[in-house]
Amino acid sequence: MSDTPSQFRINHVAIVVPDIDAGLAFWxxxxxxxxxxxKRVAQEAVDIAFLEAGEAHLELVQPISEDSGIAQxxxxxxxxxxxxxxEVDDIEAAMQRLRAHGAQLLNDTPKERDGIRYVFVHPRSTGGVLLELYELPR
Amino acid sequence: MSDTPSQFRINHVAIVVPDIDAGLAFWxxxxxxxxxxxKRVAQEAVDIAFLEAGEAHLELVQPISEDSGIAQxxxxxxxxxxxxxxEVDDIEAAMQRLRAHGAQLLNDTPKERDGIRYVFVHPRSTGGVLLELYELPR
Structure with a gap:
């Protein structure tokens, strides 16, 4: 595991919007x-549009049901x-280090989607930011 | 002016915290x-710490007076x-395009600090995000 800054690069910033077309009219x-x-992510009841921003991207996220977490x-x-x-190089090492410092993780083990392993860190541990960590497929 | 995605790369995400040392204890x-x-930016009444995240960085911002905009x-x-x-390649072209689409800019002409020309776009135009645009020195 390298200790270079690049291991922590920003993968995306998610922006919740009431209407994805109005969001696209600006961005x-x-x-x-x-x-x-x-795309639509049915299990999370959201529509998502990805916008390219250098090596990172912005994700516009619109809830498509009123009782989803994102709608609330x-x-x-x-x-x-x-x-x-x-992005982190080794998500389990990152989770271990975070736990050792008392940070509250929203899942005990990494979740996985499209080969990406991910975990969320609670905003109360980060100073108000809901933080997601990604370990990309190698 | 190139039309490649890299012209829009993320320069930074600013995070407001009540205490920069507590913020550093996490990040x-x-x-x-x-x-x-x-560093301290006296004219904006804030302390700032920069954290490296790939080609971008995170800025922890702590207000140091109670009546500053950031404290409010x-x-x-x-x-x-x-x-x-x-980051944009040509801030005046970006501002012209934004105005033509009805976006509300917080300054009429680019401001400048350390050779960086910048402008803010009002959250009501972006879908809730206070957006800063940078044109870096060439």
Missing amino acids: RDALGLPVGER YLAKKGAGMHHLCL | RDALGLPVGER YLAKKGAGMHHLCL
Whole structure:
């Protein structure tokens, strides 16, 4: 495991919006960010649009049901940045180190989606930021 | 002006915290992000610590007076992500394009600090995100 800064690069910033087309009217049309994939994640009841930003991307996330976690977040906090995702080289080492420092993780073991292993860190441990860590496939 | 995605790379994500040392105890000590510069910006009444995250960085921002804009933000919204900064190749072209699409800019002409020209876009235009644009020195 290298100790270079690049191990922690930003993978994405997720932005929760009430309407993904209105979001794209700003980020794609007015600002000019290139749009990547657009998809529905049914099990999380959201539509997502990816916008390219250098080596990272922005994810516009729109809830598609009123009782989802993301819909509740939107109703309570309003639209805006929802979470920050950083890439790590070794997610289990990162989780062990975080636990040793008393940080609260939202899952005990890494979850997995499309070969990406991930974990969330509770905002009360980070100073108000919902933080996601990614270990990308090698 | 190139039209490649890299023109829009993330420069930084600013995170407002009530206490920068408590913030560093998480981001530097528990997570392990390398710390860059740490400084006081007296005219904005904040202390800032920079954390390296690949080609981008995180900025922990602590208000040092109770009547500053950032202190009021912290009191109202709580700790967390405050703004997102993207680099653009040509800030005046970006501002012109944004205005043509009806976006509300917080300054009419680019401001400048350390050779960086910058402008803020109002959250009501972006879908809830306070967005900063940087044109870096060439």
